[in-house]
Amino acid sequence: MSTSPAPLLTVRDLRVVIGDSHILHGVDLDVAARGTTALLGRNGAGKTTTVRGILGLVPRTGSVLLSGEETVRLATHSLVRRGIGYAPEDRGVFATLTVAENLRLAERPGAGQPAYDLVHGLFPELRQRARQAAGTLSGGQQQMVAIARTLLNGNRLIIADEPTKGLAPKVVTEVAQVLERAAEAVPVLLVEQNLAVVRRLARHCVVLADGRTAHRGPAAELLADAGAAHRLLGVGRAGHDGAGPSPAGASARPAAHPATRTEEAEV
Amino acid sequence: MSTVVLLTLTGLGLGALYFLVASGLSLIFGLMDVLNFAHGALMSIGAYGTWWAASGHLPGAGPGGAAFALAVVFGTAVGTVAAVLLELAVIRPLYARPREQILATVGVGLAVPALLSAIWGADARPFPGPAALSGTAGLLGAEVPFNRLVLIAAALVVLAALRLFLSRTRHGLVVRAGVEDRAMVTALGIDVRKAFTLVFAIGGAAAALGGAIGGLYFGSVDPEQGTSLLIFAFVVVVMGGMGSLAGAALASVAVGLVQQFANYYTTAGLGDLAVVVLLAALLLVRPRGLTGRLA
Numbered sequence: 001m002s003t004s005p006a007p008l009l010t011v012r013d014l015r016v017v018i019g020d021s022h023i024l025h026g027v028d029l030d031v032a033a034r035g036t037t038a039l040l041g042r043n044g045a046g047k048t049t050t051v052r053g054i055l056g057l058v059p060r061t062g063s064v065l066l067s068g069e070e071t072v073r074l075a076t077h078s079l080v081r082r083g084i085g086y087a088p089e090d091r092g093v094f095a096t097l098t099v100a101e102n103l104r105l106a107e108r109p110g111a112g113q114p115a116y117d118l119v120h121g122l123f124p125e126l127r128q129r130a131r132q133a134a135g136t137l138s139g140g141q142q143q144m145v146a147i148a149r150t151l152l153n154g155n156r157l158i159i160a161d162e163p164t165k166g167l168a169p170k171v172v173t174e175v176a177q178v179l180e181r182a183a184e185a186v187p188v189l190l191v192e193q194n195l196a197v198v199r200r201l202a203r204h205c206v207v208l209a210d211g212r213t214a215h216r217g218p219a220a221e222l223l224a225d226a227g228a229a230h231r232l233l234g235v236g237r238a239g240h241d242g243a244g245p246s247p248a249g250a251s252a253r254p255a256a257h258p259a260t261r262t263e264e265a266e267v
Numbered sequence: 268m269s270t271v272v273l274l275t276l277t278g279l280g281l282g283a284l285y286f287l288v289a290s291g292l293s294l295i296f297g298l299m300d301v302l303n304f305a306h307g308a309l310m311s312i313g314a315y316g317t318w319w320a321a322s323g324h325l326p327g328a329g330p331g332g333a334a335f336a337l338a339v340v341f342g343t344a345v346g347t348v349a350a351v352l353l354e355l356a357v358i359r360p361l362y363a364r365p366r367e368q369i370l371a372t373v374g375v376g377l378a379v380p381a382l383l384s385a386i387w388g389a390d391a392r393p394f395p396g397p398a399a400l401s402g403t404a405g406l407l408g409a410e411v412p413f414n415r416l417v418l419i420a421a422a423l424v425v426l427a428a429l430r431l432f433l434s435r436t437r438h439g440l441v442v443r444a445g446v447e448d449r450a451m452v453t454a455l456g457i458d459v460r461k462a463f464t465l466v467f468a469i470g471g472a473a474a475a476l477g478g479a480i481g482g483l484y485f486g487s488v489d490p491e492q493g494t495s496l497l498i499f500a501f502v503v504v505v506m507g508g509m510g511s512l513a514g515a516a517l518a519s520v521a522v523g524l525v526q527q528f529a530n531y532y533t534t535a536g537l538g539d540l541a542v543v544v545l546l547a548a549l550l551l552v553r554p555r556g557l558t559g560r561l562a
Contacts, residue, residue, distance in 0.1 A: 057450055080456035092451040094444045104437070105444055106455050149455065 005033040006068070008157055008187050009054070014062040016046075016053045016211075023049045026062070028213045029206040031157065036179070036188040038202035038219050042234050045208040047191045048089050051161050055079060055086060067156070081108060085150025089161040089191070093142045095135025099126055102134050106149035119148040122178050140171035147178060158182060161191040176200055195235060199223055207232045269409035274527045276406065280415030280484060282523025283422030287477030288496060289503035289515045290429060291350075291470020297446040297510015298466050300365065301358055304372040306474055307497030308379035312349045313475025314394075314488045315383055317342030321395045330395035339479040346475020347468050354467035359460065376494060383490035391489040394482035414483035421480050425473050426516055433512065438465055446510040499526075502546050508556030517557050521545065 007030035016024040024046050031037045039047050053060040056076040064072045071079045080086065085106075094102055103126070107114045120127045123144045129137065134145055143163055150158045160179060164172040176197050179188060183201060192198050198205065202219035215222065215232050222228055229235050292306045320328040321338035328338040357375060361368045400417060403410040433439035441462045445452045452459045474493075481496075482488050503522055507514025525545050530538035549557070 055454060057454060075458070076450075076453040077456050077458045080454060086454045088451065088454065092448060092454065094447045094451070096447060097440070097444060101440055101444075105440060105452070105457070108456055109437075153456075 007031055008033045008067060009189065010063070010065040011050075011054060012063040012065075014050060014053050014060055014064065016049050016058050016060045018058060023211055024053060024060070025211040026213075027053075027208060027211070029216065030204075031187055031189045032204050033187055035203040036183045036190050036201040038198045038205040039189060039191045039208065040198065040205055040222075040233055041208035041214070046211040047208055048161055049211075050208065051086075051088075051159055051189070051191060054159070055084070081111075083154070083156030085153065085155040085158045085186075087143070087146040087150050087158070087160045087163055089165065091139075091142045091146040093134045093137070093145050095133065097134055098131050099134055099137070099145055100130040102145050103148060103152060106152045108153050111153055114152045115154065116152070119151055122151070122181070123148055140167050140174070143167060143171070143175055147175065147182075151182060155186055157189065158186050159189045159191075162193060163190070164192065164194050164197055172197065195223060195229075195233070268407065270531075272407045272409035273411055274531055275524065276409070276411045276415050276419070278524035278527035279520060280418040280523070281526060282519040282521075283418040284477050284481050284484060284496065285499050285503050285522055286422045286516055286519035287425060287480075288474045288493075288500040289507070289519055290425065290512060291466070291473045292500050293504045293507060293510055293512065293515045294429075294442065294446075294466050295470050296504060298442055298449070299358070299463050302365075302369055302372065303353075303358075303470075304369065304497070305353060305357075305375035305379065306372075306470065306500065307493035307495070308376050309346050309350050309353075309471045309474040309493070310478035310481070310496065311379060311383060311488075311490060311493035313342045313346035313478030314482050314492060315342070315387070315478075316345035316475070317479035318392060318394055318482060318488045331397045332399075335395075335397045339476070342479040343472055343475045346478065347472040350467045350471020350474075351464060353471070354464050358467070359463070376497070380490035380494055387490075389490060391487040394485070394487050396483045400483055414480075418480055418484055421476060422516075422519075425476065426512070429469070429473075429512055432469070438462065442466055499542065502542055506546055506549055506556055508558035511556070511558040514556055514558035 009031035011027060011029045014024055014027040027046065027050050029039065029050070039050065041047050049058060052058045054064050056074065056079055060072065062072060063070060066079070066082055069082070071082070094105070097105070103119070125141060126144055126148055129141065134142060137145065147160065147163060150160070163175050163179065167175065172194065179190065180201055182188060188201070190198070190202060198219055205215075205217065205219035205222055206213060207215035207222070209232065215228070222232070288306060288310055292303060295301050295303050295306075317338045319325070320341040321330050321335055323329060325338065325341055328334050328341060353375060357371050358368060361371055400413045403412050404416065433443055441452060441457055441459070442465070445459050445462055449459055478493060481492070485492065499522060503515055503518040506518035506521065507516070522542050522545070525541050526538035529541035530536070
């Protein structure tokens with residue numbers, strides 16, 4: 001009998017209250033030590049807040065173990081320096097800084113040579129546009145900068161929040177390819193609405209609903225179960241009751257649920 | 268013609284003084300969202316530190332030549348230390364509590380002049396300075412006091428040094444990025460609080476230098492000097508665009524010139540009103556200031 005390696009990141013009872021809003025009511029999730037773990041859920045389920053809570057970018061309580069070390073009391077910069085690369089939902093690119101300056105900011109003095117060869121190998125365009133203000137880049141190019149920053153430091157974990165959001169299909173494919181390649185070396189926690197990307201990249205998934213963990217398990221299993229996918233993610237069988245099975249993948253489409261953006265696109 | 272030259276250089280000198288105070292104020296607000304109402308007090312501390320040293324209390328310092336330069340360095344250093352202490356002891360514990368921060372800096376801004384009054388009295392004290400700087404220089408037919416030129420030169424040096432710092436150093440890069448998105452800077456593993464302290468130190472040093480050299484311009488020091496100048500520094504920051512060094516420089520020149528010309532060609536005192544009108548007119552046309560940065 002084989003045992004799977006201990007999770008790299010273990011989150012338990014993560015709660016976030018901002019002002020009068022109780023956004024997370026107790027999220028549990030594990031990020032596997034290998035491959036990609038997808039964090040899924042309908043819009044407003046608390047995916048981005050979970051990521052921000054893990055990183056300490058919003059006030060939170062609960063437990064966040066990174067390789068067994070409790071980090072919930074650490075400041076964001078201290079936690080990130082322990083080996084986390086973060087590509088946020090809005091890409092977090094500094095618009096008035098050049099591409100080279102955006103990358104230089106992600107360097108961690110004293111943490112070894114930054115992996116510019118790797119980054120420029122994956123994104124040759126970033127070398128060509130090194131002196132260009134990042135604010136003048138296209139959405140896809142800005143996403144390249146955001147992902148490149150996560151790959152520069154030999155991180156232990158990459159967190160990518162909706163990296164394909166708003167990108168052209170061709171760029172979605174490129175981003176998925178890069179994340180797939182990155183995940184061969186570094187575990188990835190991927191927040192994603194595009195189920196085709198999830199299907200391609202993720203081994204495991206965690207589904208949030210109303211600020212709580214609603215489901216955990218193999219990603220392929222959830223996506224193959226049209227009923228569960230419809231119930232948890234709101235995809236597939238638009239116009240149907242969602243109770244019965246539907247051909248996985250081929251029929252997955254945004255459902256009639258107005259609060260749902262989860263979608264299936266070609267990658 | 269000579270009047271226009273004199274008014275222009277005097278206005279630029281005053282603008283230079285505003286810039287020395289406003290540059291730090293602008294960077295502090297841009298990076299930290301802190302409205303530092305104690306910034307004028309840092310200028311006063313610089314002025315009094317220089318006055319104290321140049322009055323013979325600091326060995327090696329005095330009113331002439333290199334001894335006066337040492338007094339200016341001392342006054343600037345005292346202002347820098349005060350700024351760092353202000354950030355560490357008052358601002359940092361109140362981080363993310365803007366109302367309390369404002370009240371605390373207003374409190375410090377009131378307490379420092381009161382403390383200076385209690386120690387050295389409320390009356391203005393003659394400011395000792397090198398004899399060479401008390402004269403005038405003939406420029407395009409006008410006799411321009413040297414102290415204006417010293418102020419302009421100091422502001423240009425500070426502007427160049429700040430631009431080099433921001434564009435060429437990693438700390439400067441962190442400050443520029445932090446002005447744009449502070450949270451993302453921390454998410455890259457950078458302790459942005461160190462940048463806060465550094466920016467306070469730089470801002471305090473520039474304001475204290477303004478106080479030190481401003482003593483030459485005014486010919487005296489008094490406890491309220493910094494506080495009374497602070498309002499114009501805030502006008503400069505708003506006009507220039509929050510967090511913009513170039514904007515602060517442009518706005519400083521505009522405010523200094525408008526104030527001088529309005530005071531001379533209308534009634535004395537209308538210069539201040541003219542500055543307010545200039546601010547209102549600019550904000551009507553460009554609500555985000557000269558450089559388009561609201562915050």
